[in-house]
Amino acid sequence: MELAILFLILKISLLLLVVLWVSIGSIMFYRKRRIRKLHLIEDTFAEVVSNYLYPDKNNPVSLIEIQRLMRKIGIRESKMMNVQYLITLMIRTQRSILGKNHDRLKQLYTQIPPYRASISKVRAYGWYNKACGIREIYEMNQTQYLQEILPLRNHKNLYVRREAQIALVVFMGWDSLRFIPYLKQKITLWQQIKIVEKLYDLYKEPQVESLRRIYGSDKVFAKQLIMRIVRKYGLVSEIDYILSHLDHSNYEVREAAIYCLNSFKLNTQIEYIKSVFQKIPVVNQQRQLMDYIYQNSEIDLNFYMNLLRTSNDEIKLKSAEILWNNGYKENVQEFYLQQYSNSGVHAE
The missing domain is CATH 1.25.40 (Serine Threonine Protein Phosphatase 5, Tetratricopeptide repeat)
Structure with a gap:
């Protein structure tokens, strides 16, 4: 009886081992095939971009041929993983190319069908998918989805509205600023900087x-x-x-x-x-302004002497330092001697 149970356990173990090895083999085969497919997409896309940006005058590439080639390598609506990988390549390429070629890439991207992959993310429920979808849309210059992105500028999620606001700047340029007074949520410092940088990068004038x-x-x-x-x-x-x-x-x-x-x-x-x-109530900000005034104007004796009479010790010391280092040592000494005399302290 015990021997039969032992044989049964052995058979089950061998069966599990066979299943495990078959699974590992299948995964390795799929992975190898998938990597080969991704390399094909990457190489084909690189060749398409190269031929489009630097065309052969005797044999120019047409947009119809590009679309057919994309479908041939598996960029189809039924294969969204391939489409998503192509989107990643498109965004990465556009970020690395500047100047006139950057603008030409925008024209090319409007002809490569993303099969609504990005807008599907925007319409999804999760905030992460929405934000990623919006970023892909404005990176690929899909202006046809502007009206769907527009309401998201006031989305409750920080990251969604952040990407939506950037999309408005990319698509509309300076005209996008008219929406600023109507925003319901605060624009963070980081977002302000990104809006300004994106506006400057795309619209120099x-x-x-x-x-x-x-x-x-x-x-x-x-x-x-x-x-x-x-x-x-x-x-x-x-x-x-x-x-x-x-x-x-x-x-x-x-x-x-x-x-x-x-x-x-x-x-x-x-x-x-x-x-x-x-009128500035914060001493630190007053000190910053003092530095600006000092660096951009001649020494105003009356201005700094008046600051010596203020109640804040930091401003007094800063004013005394400026006067002392710019040839008004005697004025500073005389002022403090008067202060000591008024306080009843006399030097022998």
């Missing part, structure tokens, strides 16, 4: 009128974004907008204004900056 249309927005993130655009494009004509927010009641707005101001070398507006200096 500034359209000041489009920017001025959103000057009336009272949203903090809108003000920050405007000032960062002014800074990135070096719009000296719009510097007054930055100056008007140096004494804003919101800390983040003042911080953005001071940060953007440092990209400009101003002379005529220095007196205005001095006039709003005392």
